[in-house]
Amino acid sequence: MYLENIRLKNFRNHADTSLNFGTKANVVLGGNGEGKTNLLEAISYISLTKSFYASSDTVVLKINEQVFEIEANVVSDGGMINKVHIGYDSRSGEKAYSINKRRIEPFSSIIGKFPLVFLSPENADITFGGPTDRRKFLDIVISQSNISYFKDLSEYRKVVRHRNKIFGDAKNFRTDTSVLLEPWNDQLVKYGSRIMFKRKLFVNEFRKYIEESYSDLVDVKEIPSIAYEPSFEINDDDAIERISEKFFDIIKKKNQEELKFGTTLIGPHRDEINLKINNLDLRKFASQGQHKTFLIALKIGEFFYLKERCKETPVFLLDDVFSELDANRALHMLKLIESLSQTFITSTNPEIFDVALNFGDTNKIFFVKSGRVETTQN
Ligand SMILES: Nc1ncnc2c1ncn2[C@@H]1O[C@H](COP(=O)(O)OP(=O)(O)O)[C@@H](O)[C@H]1O
Ligand SMILES: [Mg+2]
Structure with missing residues (x-):
């Protein structure tokens, strides 16, 4: 376009x-x-x-x-x-x-x-910043290539807000949360599992796009990698149903802790995306130049990924x-x-x-x- x-x-x-x-x-x-x-x-x-x-x-x-x-x-x-x-x-x-x-x-x-692919100096946060910045990157790419992801994400955010309010009230007014929480747990798992499934799929597909664009940018042999680290463990071949089961289990286990901290502790809003060069964590070991190259590789990878998925050339x-x-x-x-x-x-x-x-x-x-x-x- x-x-x-x-x-x-x-x-x-x-x-x-x-x-x-x-x-x-x-x-x-x-x-x-x-x-x-x-x-x-x-x-x-x-x-x-x-x-x-x-x-x-x-x-x-x-x-x-x-x-x-x-x-x-x-x-x-x-x-x-x-x-x-x-x-x-x-x-x-x-x-x-x-x-x-x-x-x-x-x-x-x-x-x-x-x-659309957007690159600005603030995007440096994707490689330098915290997990929120990396999730944001992921969310914008997947949203553009998958309409239902965008919807799942906005529903999920609402659910987390509701749940957190229940935990907050429980802390302040000592209300019993178990009945109140149940429907929200169902929703959390429903949308959360879909998001996790799509993130897992995306990262697996996106890996080769980064490798390709990175090797176009540098002469030396450096291998970039991207890995999805969800807030609880899932397997590469887990279907949405399996992720849901695991999610329900972990919510049960975390109940007391969530009550204590008054917030939702588990789910895709706590996911991390790990970036590495030659198997070394970018944030701990990479030079300024490597950070920049990685970021540009992410963006050029995003360009080709969206071009293929959306069947339209991004601006x-x-x-x-x-x-x-x-x-x-x-x-x-x-x-x-x-x-x-x-x-x-x-x-x-x-x-x-x-x-x-x-x-x-x-x-x-x-x-x-x-x-x-x-x-x-x-
Ligand atoms: N809602 C607004 N109404 C009028 N002016 C605005 C509004 N929001 C930002 N600006 C003005 O826009 C300018 C910043 O524009 P921007 O495009 O960020 O600048 P730059 O050319 O540096 O990229 C500032 O002068 C700011 O006051
Ligand atoms: Mg400007």
């Missing part, structure tokens, strides 16, 4: 921005705080129906305005033009997503139709990543990604792009200042 154009009304600091994109690299230049990332965030609405950050619709609405709109023509690999319109009205709190004037409901049914969003890379690595990555798909690249520094890219119809350059965008070609 690629975006032919976009129009933003009252989105962040963009009062009214209209752009025609190139089909390959679109370089967005400007100083700090001018509105570059905001443009990428608007593109994430088209793919995910929401911001790639956790930001809510009210936060992205331009200050002192009541309605924001995002419009774009998204052309699929097969040449179909999808006229996407997203509107949010803060007075009613209503958000609508439509394609060719037909409303899409529920929103989850659109996830994966216009796949690549690279937010401010080139200032972080040395010139050689940056050039290599730029050439690679530009050859793969339509790419949106923000940077404060125009230098490397002049060397790496020819600007014209396929590659375009935009300048952002205070939420206004100018382009040399249009």
